[in-house]
Amino acid sequence: MTETRQTETHGFQTEVKQLLHLMIHSLYSNKEIFLRELVSNASDAADKLRFKALSETNLLADDAELYVRVSADKDAGTITISDNGIGMTREDVMANLGTIAKSGTAEFFGQLSGDQAKDSQLIGQFGVGFYSAFIVADSVTVRTRVAGAAKEDGVEWQSRGEGEYDLKAITKERRGTDIILHLRDDAEEFLDESRLRSIINKYSEHLSIPVQMPKAADDSEEADKTESKWEAVNSGKALWTRDKSEISDEEYKDFYKSVAHDFDEPLLWSHNKVEGTSEYTSLLYVPKRAPWDLWNRDSQHGIKLYVKRVFIMDDAEQLMPSYLRFVRGLMDSNDLPLNVSREILQDNKVTRAMRNGSTKKVLSMLSKLAKDDEEKYLEFWKTFGAVLKEGPAEDSANGEKIAGLLRFASTHTDSAEQTVSLDQYLERKPEAQKSIYYIVADSYEAARDNPALEIFRKKGLEVLLLSERIDEWLMSHLTDYKDVEFQSVTRGDLDLGDLEDSADKEQQKATEEAFKEPLERFTKALGDKVKKVRVTHRLTDSPACIITDENDMSTQMAKLMEAAGQKVPETKYILELNPEHKLVQRVTEVTDEDKFGQWANLILDQATLAERGSLKDPAHFVTRLNKLMLELTESTS
Numbered sequence: 001m002t003e004t005r006q007t008e009t010h011g012f013q014t015e016v017k018q019l020l021h022l023m024i025h026s027l028y029s030n031k032e033i034f035l036r037e038l039v040s041n042a043s044d045a046a047d048k049l050r051f052k053a054l055s056e057t058n059l060l061a062d063d064a065e066l067y068v069r070v071s072a073d074k075d076a077g078t079i080t081i082s083d084n085g086i087g088m089t090r091e092d093v094m095a096n097l098g099t100i101a102k103s104g105t106a107e108f109f110g111q112l113s114g115d116q117a118k119d120s121q122l123i124g125q126f127g128v129g130f131y132s133a134f135i136v137a138d139s140v141t142v143r144t145r146v147a148g149a150a151k152e153d154g155v156e157w158q159s160r161g162e163g164e165y166d167l168k169a170i171t172k173e174r175r176g177t178d179i180i181l182h183l184r185d186d187a188e189e190f191l192d193e194s195r196l197r198s199i200i201n202k203y204s205e206h207l208s209i210p211v212q213m214p215k216a217a218d219d220s221e222e223a224d225k226t227e228s229k230w231e232a233v234n235s236g237k238a239l240w241t242r243d244k245s246e247i248s249d250e251e252y253k254d255f256y257k258s259v260a261h262d263f264d265e266p267l268l269w270s271h272n273k274v275e276g277t278s279e280y281t282s283l284l285y286v287p288k289r290a291p292w293d294l295w296n297r298d299s300q301h302g303i304k305l306y307v308k309r310v311f312i313m314d315d316a317e318q319l320m321p322s323y324l325r326f327v328r329g330l331m332d333s334n335d336l337p338l339n340v341s342r343e344i345l346q347d348n349k350v351t352r353a354m355r356n357g358s359t360k361k362v363l364s365m366l367s368k369l370a371k372d373d374e375e376k377y378l379e380f381w382k383t384f385g386a387v388l389k390e391g392p393a394e395d396s397a398n399g400e401k402i403a404g405l406l407r408f409a410s411t412h413t414d415s416a417e418q419t420v421s422l423d424q425y426l427e428r429k430p431e432a433q434k435s436i437y438y439i440v441a442d443s444y445e446a447a448r449d450n451p452a453l454e455i456f457r458k459k460g461l462e463v464l465l466l467s468e469r470i471d472e473w474l475m476s477h478l479t480d481y482k483d484v485e486f487q488s489v490t491r492g493d494l495d496l497g498d499l500e501d502s503a504d505k506e507q508q509k510a511t512e513e514a515f516k517e518p519l520e521r522f523t524k525a526l527g528d529k530v531k532k533v534r535v536t537h538r539l540t541d542s543p544a545c546i547i548t549d550e551n552d553m554s555t556q557m558a559k560l561m562e563a564a565g566q567k568v569p570e571t572k573y574i575l576e577l578n579p580e581h582k583l584v585q586r587v588t589e590v591t592d593e594d595k596f597g598q599w600a601n602l603i604l605d606q607a608t609l610a611e612r613g614s615l616k617d618p619a620h621f622v623t624r625l626n627k628l629m630l631e632l633t634e635s636t637s
């Protein structure tokens with residue numbers, strides 16, 4: 001029947017060639033995934049047609065029972081996966097089966113290390129999709145006809161996966177797509193139908209489209225394949241519509257692997273039927289590993305939207321806030337119209353209710369994990385903590401819940417590992433302590449060694465040590481936790497309140513009084529380089545530190561904005577001096593005002609270096625330092 005016409009040869013996009021090469025060499029121990037990928041594509045194609053046919057009823061024509069069929073031909077050494085779904089036009093075929101259209105593909109290739117084990121994980125996360133056919137096949141033929149097109153408008157794509165593919169127009173009797181795999185010698189195991197059946201069983205049980213295989217032939221050798229009847233391998237009942245108590249952990253895990261295209265099992269999941277003002281079912285998973293493009297702003301949100309069991313769209317970003325973008329799974333609404341579009345979703349009461357409900361669900365699932373299994377929670381935190389930190393800014397309504405999930409490095413544990421929760425902090429803090437103390441710096445070491453921490457260490461007060469890029473942003477949106485305020489140790493006045501006894505306070509007053517004159521000299525020498533010079537209450541071992549005034553922009557925030565190319569108003573710091581420190585005492589003994597000025601500037605620059613990690617005019621600092629060092633060596637020689 002097939003009428004062949006002229007064949008054209010096209011080259012694959014370079015990335016496709018790379019991906020094919022990598023896949024064949026890295027995924028040979030995980031061969032069976034090709035079937036999961038191709039059956040899931042076929043089922044998606046059927047889902048898409050079902051959706052489109054809602055508005056274009058003639059699309060289904062006389063072929064309304066949607067199916068996916070898988071069969072093997074031992075003699076020919078082929079497996080065929082067919083569907084009567086939406087099909088592809090010639091343009092679709094060229095775009096989908098000749099290029100990789102995912103955003104961030106270049107970054108993905110940049111991450112590959114050449115280590116096969118690691119790379120195979122990455123490829124798994126990237127999503128191998130259609131190209132996985134080449135793990136088992138040395139030649140693949142795709143025959144397709146888009147729904148609604150005439151029989152003569154079919155397309156055949158054929159490739160050996162070696163850099164090019166052939167394209168030709170064909171006549172195809174049935175709508176949809178056939179994928180014919182010519183198996184490699186080392187993949188012949190898949191010609192065994194019982195093997196195929198068990199793999200399909202594992203991955204397609206949840207699909208709402210029936211996946212069919214030829215009925216086992218009866219004993220008569222003559223059983224004619226063309227006459228064979230088909231039978232469904234799966235129940236065709238979508239997993240999430242079943243009762244929780246009937247679904248095994250294994251089924252949940254297998255379902256996850258196929259919706260999330262992940263090789264790994266999920267870390268945890270939650271399956272809920274919500275009834276009441278809005279009715280929907282959600283099945284949400286937290287993966288174990290981060291997707292390769294977690295940090296890509298355009299990366300897909302992993303929530304599929306169904307309406308009354310009909311698949312509507314992938315990547316329904318309205319259903320999950322961005323700080324939970326690592327969550328995978330689906331939501332099935334009973335209230336939305338079947339013809340719902342992304343625009344409708346955007347400002348919709350039903351969507352909002354689903355989003356609020358699912359957000360709460362994910363947060364409480366994480367809180368429960370944190371309570372029940374700390375080790376597993378910390379594993380989650382290591383992978384996704386930095387994303388969750390976007391939460392308080394994006395979702396202030398759930399701010400306290402999110403804050404309860406945060407984990408920090410702290411002076412208490414003295415380790416860069418982020419393991420301390422705010423609840424643990426509050427439990428440990430003395431009654432008289434009125435704030436949660438924290439510091440944000442460029443690195444864990446810079447935070448840990450910042451001189452502003454000295455008094456806290458001396459008094460045994462815990463300080464949270466933050467050093468990720470997002471942290472300043474996070475802290476600017478966290479004002480308090482369980483009614484205890486956050487207080488940066490490098491910002492504003494330090495008032496330890498009841499943590500200081502009256503003797504401490506008197507002593508401070510006396511020191512301030514005695515240091516009045518030197519303070520004035522410092523203030524004069526530094527002029528408008530500083531906002532103010534004052535006696536410190538925070539230092540015990542260092543001579544000086546700089547502090548940001550309460551209402552000024554913090555150093556880290558200024559750096560963040562500078563890095564983003566924004567103009568940042570110049571911040572003047574408050575210089576705090578430690579009159580107990582030998583260096584400060586010696587400098588105040590210098591009577592020559594010019595020399596005193598040199599020293600005062602050096603102390604300011606040093607303190608600025610410790611806090612900011614850089615100076616506006618480093619050359620000037622070096623000249624001054626050299627000059628003073630020279631004088632010192634001259635006086636000692």
Ligand SMILES: Nc1ncnc2c1ncn2[C@@H]1O[C@H](COP(=O)(O)OP(=O)(O)OP(=O)(O)O)[C@@H](O)[C@H]1O
Pocket residue numbers: 037041042045083085086087088096097126127128129130131177261
């Ligand atoms: N059986 C099919 N029928 C119709 N279109 C298909 C079929 N198989 C693949 N396609 C089209 O080819 C595209 C690419 O498929 P591929 O499996 O490589 O990626 P994907 O399914 O988009 O992504 P992923 O598999 O990572 O989720 C699909 O998005 C779909 O548009």
